[in-house]
Amino acid sequence: MTQENAQDSFSAALQVPPRRTLPQPALVLALVAILASGGVWLYQQNAMEQLKADLASQLANSNKLQQELRTNHAQMAQIQQQLQVQVQTQANKLAESESRQEALTGMYDMLTRTESVHTLAELEQMLTFASQQLQLSGDVNLALTGLSNIDQQLSRLNRPELISVRQAITRDMDTLKAMPYLDVVGVTAKLDSLISKVDTLPLMIDEGHDQPVQHHPSTQNDGPVQAFLLEIWHEFKQLIQIRRMDKPEAALLTPEQAFFLRENIKLRLLSARSSILQRNEATFRTDVAAIKRYLNDYFDVQMPATQGALQMIKQLEDQQIRVALPDLSASLTAVRSARTTAERVKP
Template identity: 50%
Template sequence: MVVALVALAAAGGVWLYQQQAMETLRLQVSRELAQGQQQLRGAQEREAQAQLRGQALERELALVSARQNETQSQQAALSSMYEALTRNETQRVLAETEQTLAFASQQLQLAGNVDAALVGLNAIDQKLAALNRPELITLRKSIGHDIDQLKTQPYLDVVGIATRLDTLVAGVDKLPLAIDGYRDPKAKAGAPAPTNALQRFGGELWHEFRQLIQIRRIDKPDAMLLTPNEAFFLRENIKLRLLDARTALLMRNEAAFRSDLKAAGDYLKQYFDSSAPAVRNALASLDTLSRESLALKLPDLSASLSAVRQGRLATERAKP
């Protein structure tokens, strides 16, 4: 009993000690939690202040950027005004003249468009006349010489020739082939109509018998062997030849132009019905077009371009 009481007392003492330790630990944890919450609130306050400072910095940065953009815009406007005020009118006219001359030279060399080149040169001459500067006399003489040369050039109706080629292309599908007359022979007119059933039967029998063997004179054996598919591709080949001729016309390639027209005419003569009016008209048009001369020697504008460039260099050197 004594030992039991001593053990019970010892257990009670241990329990009391543990309770005190737990209470002490609880108090310590509570103090640490309170301190941590206080630190957390301090950190949140500091973070809020930092966010406010960041927003203020962003507003200041946006204001600085806006002022910088405004300053750049003002600087660009001032630069543009300064350039506009300091630009010499003669230099501006010479720059426009050089661009127009380059365009007119391209029209002459690439497309042979004499009318466009004349329009450009006349516009340049009017501008130079309105400017009335003595240093531009040489340039005006050179441009006047080029205008006189272009006015004496022979005229080539490119648009008219191209239109006639387009008309031929559109009419190829309607041209009759040489074999069409043999596929659909016309009935002979003036034959007496049968009067009774026996004569009708005899006439039909004789007609069918005659269809078994037919003897015809064929002057174009190759044309008689054309199938419908081959006839379609033949017409398409003629169209391609005529379109190639139009391309050669725009490029001033006289050899290719004549070659394509000759090939189209050979196809018409070989495979189409030459007795048909439409075919005869097409052949006549091809013959007329093949006699057109495309090899026109057009003058270049190198002298005027050289004169305007020298004028620009002289004006830039004379600028203070």
């Protein structure tokens, strides 16, 4: 059974199937579908070719851009390298310039510091001398001139650490300017005038300094004999003069003593002039009082010359001599402190 069935199946397989006949519309549709498929395929092929061409063009452009970018990158790298070299060169020059600037600054500081030390030492000596002269002679104008010169030298240095010194000097200058003024030149001129007049002042015992006796000339009615007698009488009266002297010691002066009296008055006047320069009020008052006493005791106070000398003596007595003079210790301390600080600073 099995074998028969197998033969039947083989026979059936060898048989040619009968041909089917397709209807006419179906054939048309099949052809249309085939044509449409072919058109779509052709369109796709064209689109693919166009796409490939576009892609190829874009790829070429991209390659060209990449080449340009690589070229630009190489140029930029070269320019950057040149810039780095230039920057490094400029940095080296800047470092060298800064090093030179630091060296110059150090040298300038050292020179100016040395100049400041020398200048401060000179100013300290000037201030010491001005302070001593102020205390000895009392010349305020000389001290002001010295302080003004010192302030000008400090202004030329123009260093910030010297501001305190200039401030101290300015305070001392203001203190000196506020002091009362003593006319040393005027007082000295009066003393010199008295010295020149001492030799011409009339003593009480001097002759010829009394007022001349007024005698009336003879009238026309007087005869020649009467006029002759009047002339003889006038000459006789000139031989003998009677004067009242309340101080007998003045009449006992010899010519030699009168000479030494005048010289003594001159020495007193010179001593008073020296005292006014030294602001020594006690000695000045003593000399002026002695001169006034000499004039009143030995000279004719009725004569205009003696009265003028006594008026000058009165003016000298009223002159204020003693003035509390300040010292310049503040300026000296400031200058010494600045000099010590400048010497301690290391270059």
